[in-house]
Amino acid sequence: xxxxxxxxxxxxxxxxxxxxxxxxxxxxxxxxxxxxxxxxxxxxxxxxxxxxxxxxxxxxxxxxxxxxxxxxxxxxxxxxxxxxxxxxxxxxxxxxxxxxxxxxxxxxxxxxxxxxxxxxxxxxxxxxxxxxxxxxxxxxxxxxxxxxxxxxxxxxxxxxxxxxxxxxxxxxxxxxxxxxxxxxxxxxxxxxxxxxxxxxxxxxxxx
Amino acid sequence: xxxxxxxxxxxxxxxxxxxxxxxxxxxxxxxxxxxxxxxxxxxxxxxxxxxxxxxxxxxxxxxxxxxxxxxxxxxxxxxxxxxxxxxxxxxxxxxxxxxxxxxxxxxxxxxxxxxxxxxxxxxxxxxxxxxxxxxxxxxxx
Numbered sequence: 094x095x096x097x098x099x100x101x102x103x104x105x106x107x108x109x110x111x112x113x114x115x116x117x118x119x120x121x122x123x124x125x126x127x128x129x130x131x132x133x134x135x136x137x138x139x140x141x142x143x144x145x146x147x148x149x150x151x152x153x154x155x156x157x158x159x160x161x162x163x164x165x166x167x168x169x170x171x172x173x174x175x176x177x178x179x180x181x182x183x184x185x186x187x188x189x190x191x192x193x194x195x196x197x198x199x200x201x202x203x204x205x206x207x208x209x210x211x212x213x214x215x216x217x218x219x220x221x222x223x224x225x226x227x228x229x230x231x232x233x234x235x236x237x238x239x240x241x242x243x244x245x246x247x248x249x250x251x252x253x254x255x256x257x258x259x260x261x262x263x264x265x266x267x268x269x270x271x272x273x274x275x276x277x278x279x280x281x282x283x284x285x286x287x288x289x290x291x292x293x294x295x296x297x298x299x300x
Numbered sequence: 301x302x303x304x305x306x307x308x309x310x311x312x313x314x315x316x317x318x319x320x321x322x323x324x325x326x327x328x329x330x331x332x333x334x335x336x337x338x339x340x341x342x343x344x345x346x347x348x349x350x351x352x353x354x355x356x357x358x359x360x361x362x363x364x365x366x367x368x369x370x371x372x373x374x375x376x377x378x379x380x381x382x383x384x385x386x387x388x389x390x391x392x393x394x395x396x397x398x399x400x401x402x403x404x405x406x407x408x409x410x411x412x413x414x415x416x417x418x419x420x421x422x423x424x425x426x427x428x429x430x431x432x433x434x435x436x437x438x439x440x441x
Contacts, residue, residue: 123383135394142398204391208398211336215402221339231337238329245423246322250430253380257431268434 120189122256127197138205142212150216153209158294161202162287168195169284173276185259192256196249203244207237219297226300233293240286243279251275312371314433317362321426324358327351328415335408345407352415359422366429377432384424392420 141149176184214220220230251272258264258272331351335343366372396416399409 135390138394139397142401145401200387200391204394208394212398212402220336222337222341227337231333234333234336238326238333242322242325242329245419246318246325246426249423250318250427253384253427254430254434257380258434265434272430272434 118185118189118259120256120260121193122253122260123196124193127194131197131201134201134205138208141209145212145216147213147216150209150213153205154213157202157206158210158290161199161206162290164195164199164202165283165287169280169287173280189256189259192252196252196256199244200249203241226297229293229296229300233290233297236286236289236293240283240290243283243286247275247279248283312369312433312436314369314372314429315362315365317366317429318426320358320362320365321422321429324355324362324418324422327355327358328418331355331415332412335412343408345411348408348411352411352418355415355418355422359418359425362422362425366425371436373432373435373437376435376437377428379428380431381424381428384427385420388420388423392416 137149138153141153176187179187211220214230218224219226221227224230255269255272258268328351331348334351335345335348396413399412404412
């Protein structure tokens, strides 16, 4: 979730310093239409848990887990650096279009991945102590726990605060700069955790 | 963005809400991992209860410290916290549903449910605090 880490990063020396965005930026911090999609996804997860069949649980866990990992890695290591090289108005434009979607997508992706994954583990017995690779499963709990605390305690609040700040008639660059620093530090940790997730999940799948 | 934007007004001195909140979340996550790592064996609940109590104490301390802060934008805080709490109540409800669906019961269910309550309160507090601290326009004495 480091996509906006460079929104307010220092501009190259040759770049003229643009003024603040002209007037209030028009965007929804939480796109309401996206909430319909979230509701559909949550209902699907609840039904899958209620039915407790392996295939729907596996589908939701794998599909949403893959999305979670790929989004984090892509935003952290591909899009983030690109954002850092864009002109400042372009960074703001991209941020105000991308980040509201992330505010809706990421909590839904994470919740469904974890809920379906837990239920799948109970159904197949992989979360039980009797499972031969139990140590790896516990390691995955720890990795998810670290990512969860960082995402919930640092990234999500900063995301929303940045969007609220950008929506003001005259956003304060120092505030946005300060909030963005969180992403710079957290992106490395979250990216490393996602790589650890890939290692653990591929180990479990191949055992 | 350049320095030509709005000048930064003096920020009120605020307690370390984010740091305390992160610690509180880490404690309930640790308790959850402790419990789930021992399934289906019977596991002593005492460590999980201690972690939960510490986490809840930090939540209470956070709210108390914040309530004494001067110049904080409470109206913005309440607005953001309300909506965030609604969202996190939904996710906490989903997780609780999975627990009940798996026939979790007794002390473990109580500990995990209370952990979810701490989660569903503390995360919105962190979001609302982060937004409100940088929005001094509606600050209250």
